[in-house]
Amino acid sequence: MTPALAAFIAAARTALAADSGPAGQDAVRAALEAVLTDKDFFAAHCGSEHALGSHRLYEDPDHGFTVIVYIGHSGRGESPPHDHGPDWAVYGQVTLQTNMRDWRIVSGTPGEDAVVEETSAYTLRPGQAHLYKVGDIHSIQPADGCRYVRVAGSPADHFTPVGPVPADRRRIWGRVFTARP
Numbered sequence: 001m002t003p004a005l006a007a008f009i010a011a012a013r014t015a016l017a018a019d020s021g022p023a024g025q026d027a028v029r030a031a032l033e034a035v036l037t038d039k040d041f042f043a044a045h046c047g048s049e050h051a052l053g054s055h056r057l058y059e060d061p062d063h064g065f066t067v068i069v070y071i072g073h074s075g076r077g078e079s080p081p082h083d084h085g086p087d088w089a090v091y092g093q094v095t096l097q098t099n100m101r102d103w104r105i106v107s108g109t110p111g112e113d114a115v116v117e118e119t120s121a122y123t124l125r126p127g128q129a130h131l132y133k134v135g136d137i138h139s140i141q142p143a144d145g146c147r148y149v150r151v152a153g154s155p156a157d158h159f160t161p162v163g164p165v166p167a168d169r170r171r172i173w174g175r176v177f178t179a180r181p
Contacts, residue, residue, distance in 0.1 A: 001058075004038035005045075007031075009058055009067070012151070016063040022133050025088050028065070028151055029131040032092045036149065037127045045069050046094050046147040066152045069094070070142070078141035081116050084132065087153035092129035096146035099123050100130065103137040124148070 001009075008031050015027035035041050045057060050071050058067040081103040091098065100123065103116040116137055124130060132138055134153075142148060 002038065002040045002044050004035045004041045005057065005067070008035045009060070012065060013060060013063060016065065020063070022088075022131075025090070025133065025153070026131050029090045029092075029129045032090055032129045032149065032151060033127055036092045036094050036129065042094060042147075046071060064154045066154070068150045068152065070148050070150065072096075072142045072144060072146045072148075074144040076142060076144070079139050081137050081139045083135055083137045084153065086134060088134050088136075089132045089153060090129050090151040091124060091132070091140065092149040092151070093124040093126050094147035094149060095126055096143040097123050097125050098143065098146060098148055099141040101139045101141075103139065105137070 011031035012028045015024045015031065018024060019027075045055065046069060052071050052073045055069050055071070056066055057069055060066070078099075078101075081101070091100070099121065101118050102120045104119050106115045106117050129149075
């Protein structure tokens with residue numbers, strides 16, 4: 001474990017012990033930003049010798065959060081709009097960029113299909129991290145070959161996937177969630 005990752009884990013544990021809610025989660029987001037541009041962290045976990053896909057770096061035994069690095073492949077495209085069920089998540093950019101979009105539910109009831117519409121769009125660049133609180137709906141489109149970190153609120157690492165529909169309206173399964181396909 002690199003010193004930057006160890007320092008982040010310590011800061012995240014301290015923040016979540018003091019406040020497991022949105023304030024503590026935002027402190028986790030802020031602490032993650034220091035790791036994202038650390039050269040030793042990149043060499044140890046994100047270099048070209050690492051396999052494509054997701055790699056779980058840490059799972060906290062007391063607070064339940066996980067640290068996962070993603071090494072992108074070409075042609076992944078945009079994820080469907082999703083939330084993380086009962087969990088929060090922080091996405092942090094290591095290399096290149098990830099285009100992000102936020103969504104809100106327009107109609108539907110929890111537990112059933114709901115229609116969502118886009119509320120904002122932005123780009124995460126290296127060194128930037130963004131917190132998604134419980135229930136926040138978002139989609140991500142990582143650049144081909146990028147690296148990013150996700151800190152998930154629990155080891156379940158679940159999100160609510162969605163099928164393709166017209167660009168201006170997307171369907172999302174309410175509060176029911178399944179493992180990522």
